[in-house]
Amino acid sequence: MLTLDHVHFYYDKAQTIIDDLSLTINDGEFVAVIGGNGCGKSTLARLMNGLLQTRKGRVKLDHLDTANVKDVAEIHRQIGLVFQNPDDQFITTTVMDEVLFGLENIRVSRDEMTIRLDDALRAVQMEDYTDAMPHELSGGQKQRVAIAAILAMRPRIMIFDEATSMLDPQGREQLLSIMYELHRQGMTIIHITHHLEEVLTADRLLLLHEGRLEFDGHPLTFFNTVCLKDYGMDSPFAVRLHRALQLSLPLMADWKEMITSQWSTR
Numbered sequence: 001m002l003t004l005d006h007v008h009f010y011y012d013k014a015q016t017i018i019d020d021l022s023l024t025i026n027d028g029e030f031v032a033v034i035g036g037n038g039c040g041k042s043t044l045a046r047l048m049n050g051l052l053q054t055r056k057g058r059v060k061l062d063h064l065d066t067a068n069v070k071d072v073a074e075i076h077r078q079i080g081l082v083f084q085n086p087d088d089q090f091i092t093t094t095v096m097d098e099v100l101f102g103l104e105n106i107r108v109s110r111d112e113m114t115i116r117l118d119d120a121l122r123a124v125q126m127e128d129y130t131d132a133m134p135h136e137l138s139g140g141q142k143q144r145v146a147i148a149a150i151l152a153m154r155p156r157i158m159i160f161d162e163a164t165s166m167l168d169p170q171g172r173e174q175l176l177s178i179m180y181e182l183h184r185q186g187m188t189i190i191h192i193t194h195h196l197e198e199v200l201t202a203d204r205l206l207l208l209h210e211g212r213l214e215f216d217g218h219p220l221t222f223f224n225t226v227c228l229k230d231y232g233m234d235s236p237f238a239v240r241l242h243r244a245l246q247l248s249l250p251l252m253a254d255w256k257e258m259i260t261s262q263w264s265t266r
């Protein structure tokens, strides 16, 4: 369980970024996080995995506390963070080295390394690219290698900070399906995005606004109750379609399924 308790954060004292925010993320949840540009989403992600320290309040992963220096390395291992730009994430020269790099720091045996390398690359469908170099890979492939490097550390939680935003539609699809597969296997997923169609299938949606949580609940409830224009956002296609056609069925994440269900009930 990841707990934020009255978290307060600023870079510059004159500008509060996270304002007295409390929330709990349970094991196995798929949580989407949205909010306008600069509202503090990436800051929140870095507070969650201990890359940043709170100014007030606490962030805890079970008994581990990001304020305890001796806990931070373990928190980093348990909470993986995938960033937006795939080019910023490759630090070694080959796919294999990229995945092994982190493992060398946590003193994993050679045999265990081989197992973890194979498992991690298979999970992101990059097992045929062990010797490939960064310039030989697409943005989506680089992003998948970054994910493999994290998976090899056997984390409990993965935070994707706009990890889909620089990818082409195919790369985005692949990355989303990996996220859903990891979730199906029991991993807690935190997906920060500005693509609202990606949040419809989450278990829970958080809306961050001016450093505070403005909404915390089911995505379908969010689209039925919150005025998106107030936050400078537009409804995803499934929501607009549901409204335009005044469907009698509840709003569904998959608009094709929604249409089929409506038609088949007649």
Ligand SMILES: Nc1ncnc2c1ncn2[C@@H]1O[C@H](COP(=O)(O)OP(=O)(O)OP(=O)(O)O)[C@@H](O)[C@H]1O
Binding pocket: 011, 012, 017, 035, 036, 037, 038, 039, 040, 041, 042, 043, 044, 162
């Ligand atoms: N290292 C930093 N030093 C000072 N100010 C920062 C730093 N990083 C971010 N900020 C400021 O903090 C605020 C929140 O930034 P943050 O990156 O967390 O927002 P975000 O919601 O992730 O934005 P985006 O949608 O653009 O990714 C912004 O006003 C930003 O300019």
Ligand SMILES: [Mg+2]
Binding pocket: 041, 042, 043, 161, 162
């Ligand atoms: Mg950001």
